[in-house]
Amino acid sequence: MAAAACAGEQAVEKQLKTWGFKRNVDVLVLYLAGQGIRSIPSLSRFRRLRYLWISNNKIQDLTFLKKNYCLTELYLNNNELTDVSGALNHLHVLQILFLHNNHLGKLGGTVKELKGMISLQTLNLFHNPLAQERDYRLYVIYFLPSVQLLDRKAVTQRERESALHLHNHKRSAVVHSIAFGRRVNKPLGTIVRSRRHTQPAKRLVKPSGSGFGNGTNKEPFENPEDAILLRAMTRSLMEFSCLDWNKVATCQERRLENKAKEPHEKLTVKFR
Incomplete structure (x- = not known):
């Protein structure tokens, strides 16, 4: 364990020397990919760190990231991660996150950890056991609405609508029932159709002696919509x-x- 920690510390120091960083506050980028590292010491001293590559290692724990609030790009693919709970929820400005080719098995727990990333646009989770779960993609799209590119494939509007219908059927029904700027009060699960478009065209005949404006009958039709339709079809004088x-x-x-x-x-x- 001590040897693993020592290897991680040496990798960090090597990067600082390569880039010529003399102050921790100047460190914005760290490239620690492909070095067979199992453990990395805390990176809390690099408070302005924005870009971090740790891909292609053997990392199993992410506690070293707890103080790095400014990260915008994080590459953790090709490691040995089994759980990210409690390790990433503070990264509110993260925009790119690669977690593919790991051993993440809890879809709900992983997505819950990422919910606070309101700026997240690019996310990779493929080649993890959780990606085999039913409706995995729609689940991620619904609970992480800011994501635009998921597993190297752009999120479409049709997928967003399907995700909404699958995980929030009540709201989906309300959205689909809106017509002409007002909500149509129909039971959920019913299809709302307009009478004018679903029924064959018919000629509307006013009852005799019930003309508009004569005070004899101010509503000559049983259905007020028929009166409105006739009024719209009558040419103004x-x-x-x-x-x-x-x-x-x-x-x-x-x-x-x-x-x-x-x-x-x-x-x-x-x-x-």
Whole structure:
């Protein structure tokens, strides 16, 4: 165990020397991949560390990452990890995470650990036992909505809709029931259809003696939607009227009675 820790420490020091880092605060990148390391000492002194490669090693424990809050890219693929619980949930700004080719077997626990990564866009989990679970991809897509590229394949809108339907059927039904900006109150699991599109076209006939506006019957149809449809299909009637004002006596002329009274003619034009 001491030898493994010593090997990890030597690998870190070698990188610091290679890059010429003299202060821990200047360390933004560490490349420790492919060195057969089993254990790595705490990297908490590198508080500004952003890019870390530890792929192709024999790492089984990630406790050395507990203080590295600024990591944006983390490459842990091709190791011997069996569980990541409690090791990654503090990495809120992480954008790229490679965990493929490990021994991760708990899909729920792994995804729960990654939920706090609101900036995570690229995630690899393939070649782990958890990737064999039923509906694995839709599960990850639903619970990690920020991920855009999962297992080297872009997440599509159709997959997001399928994931929502599978893991939150109630919300999916509400989303699909929205029409024209309002919610249609139908029992969950039923298909909402418009009467106008599902039924054959028919001619709407108003009952006699029940015209609009005459006060006899303000709702001539049993179904108000039929009245609305008929109103929309009826062409509006516009009426314009005008007078020949040259033949209309002014107030002064009426007082002086100098102009003979003539019947007023009104011209009315109707448009449909």
